[in-house]
Amino acid sequence: MEHNELYTSLKKHLDAMPAGFPDCLDSAEIKLLRKFYTPEQARTALAFTAMPEPVSAIAGRLKIDEQEAAEVIEQMAKEGLLFRVRTSKGPLYCQPNFIMGIYEWHVHTIDKETAELADRYYEGMFERHWRGKETKQLRVVPVNTSIIQKDTVRSYDNIRDLVRGSGKGPYAVAPCICRVEQMKKGNTVTRPLETCLTFGYTAKYYTENGIGRELTEEELMAKLDECEKAALVPFGTNSQEITNMCMCDSDSCQLFRILKSYSRPAEEVHSAYRAEIDPSQCSGCGVCATRCQVDAILETGEASTKPGKHAYAVIEERCIGCGLCVQRCPAAAVAMVRKETVPDVPENIFAMYGRMAKERGSI
Numbered sequence: 001m002e003h004n005e006l007y008t009s010l011k012k013h014l015d016a017m018p019a020g021f022p023d024c025l026d027s028a029e030i031k032l033l034r035k036f037y038t039p040e041q042a043r044t045a046l047a048f049t050a051m052p053e054p055v056s057a058i059a060g061r062l063k064i065d066e067q068e069a070a071e072v073i074e075q076m077a078k079e080g081l082l083f084r085v086r087t088s089k090g091p092l093y094c095q096p097n098f099i100m101g102i103y104e105w106h107v108h109t110i111d112k113e114t115a116e117l118a119d120r121y122y123e124g125m126f127e128r129h130w131r132g133k134e135t136k137q138l139r140v141v142p143v144n145t146s147i148i149q150k151d152t153v154r155s156y157d158n159i160r161d162l163v164r165g166s167g168k169g170p171y172a173v174a175p176c177i178c179r180v181e182q183m184k185k186g187n188t189v190t191r192p193l194e195t196c197l198t199f200g201y202t203a204k205y206y207t208e209n210g211i212g213r214e215l216t217e218e219e220l221m222a223k224l225d226e227c228e229k230a231a232l233v234p235f236g237t238n239s240q241e242i243t244n245m246c247m248c249d250s251d252s253c254q255l256f257r258i259l260k261s262y263s264r265p266a267e268e269v270h271s272a273y274r275a276e277i278d279p280s281q282c283s284g285c286g287v288c289a290t291r292c293q294v295d296a297i298l299e300t301g302e303a304s305t306k307p308g309k310h311a312y313a314v315i316e317e318r319c320i321g322c323g324l325c326v327q328r329c330p331a332a333a334v335a336m337v338r339k340e341t342v343p344d345v346p347e348n349i350f351a352m353y354g355r356m357a358k359e360r361g362s363i
């Protein structure tokens with residue numbers, strides 16, 4: 001197979017995965033593939049499916065000796081091109097999504113050119129695979145649910161309940177790929193760098209391959225505190241069982257760069273809540289507006305509790321329900337309100353991918 005044809009086949013192969021692989025401006029997606037895969041690795045990847053399989057099954061499709069296949073495949077897993085799950089019967093390998101997956105696993109090796117190509121990739125991905133789709137790959141988990149009436153909080157909407165406890169460890173943290181991109185492009189990053197959180201078998205993959213470092217439960221809780229202080233929005237896997245959590249901000253993150261450009265960002269995220277300001281309590285300090293990462297809070301012309309200051313209000317169609325504004329309001333004037341229609345959260349990552357693939361028509 002000629003190389004052009006090979007990378008086009010790889011593109012189609014990745015596009016058949018649940019999160020897809022879009023056409024991008026200036027063929028940025030093909031340029032990314034050429035940077036990530038050697039021709040040999042591209043050919044090997046074509047033999048993988050989204051279902052974890054032993055080397056023997058893949059060697060059969062590659063029509064090569066099992067020992068030889070095991071070495072090539074393991075090397076690709078180490079390089080972040082394949083996902084590996086360890087079982088009592090030996091390792092299983094499968095084809096991951098490009099984002100979130102292969103791209104983030106290259107956080108220690110991306111260069112300036114890759115970071116620039118990624119801008120175009122994200123734009124293509126949002127238009128084709130995110131915008132208007134019912135099931136998103138990530139959902140907002142409010143940072144502070146203590147202010148929400150307890151009986152309305154689902155345990156998987158409470159960030160600390162979601163990430164901690166038996167069965168969710170080990171835990172790992174890695175540098176945020178979006179902030180690394182900014183640094184590669186020569187931009188200043190002021191927020192914490194090490195904020196990409198992973199859980200369970202994904203955390204194990206991160207630590208085994210040197211992508212991230214392991215955290216104790218105590219360190220994980222301290223990390224969440226650090227993220228909350230830095231006004232980072234938790235975007236977790238859109239499932240009741242969590243595998244990944246991004247901590248996003250509008251200065252660096254691709255997700256926010258694109259969400260902010262929409263007139264109704266609330267419609268493009270999975271979130272069960274929205275914020276509401278009580279004007280009779282608001283002192284007009286404006287702190288909430290500085291915390292909000294999607295420009296969802298504006299000063300009104302109405303009087304506040306302080307003479308000469310105006311009350312602030314939340315623009316409902318922009319609010320993505322992160323709760324960052326609630327945390328720092330000195331007058332306790334902001335509350336999180338549960339939306340009338342609460343999106344259904346898939347049970348686990350496999351259910352989420354199944355729905356995404358079905359909505360995209362790839363299964």
Ligand code: SF4
Pocket residue numbers: 277281282283284285286287288289311312328329330331332333334
């Ligand atoms: S932080 Fe609270 S008091 Fe200050 S403007 Fe916002 S809602 Fe009003």
Ligand code: SF4
Pocket residue numbers: 274275291292293294295296297314318319320321322323324325326
């Ligand atoms: S108004 Fe902004 S900071 Fe507050 S919950 Fe909505 S998106 Fe988050």
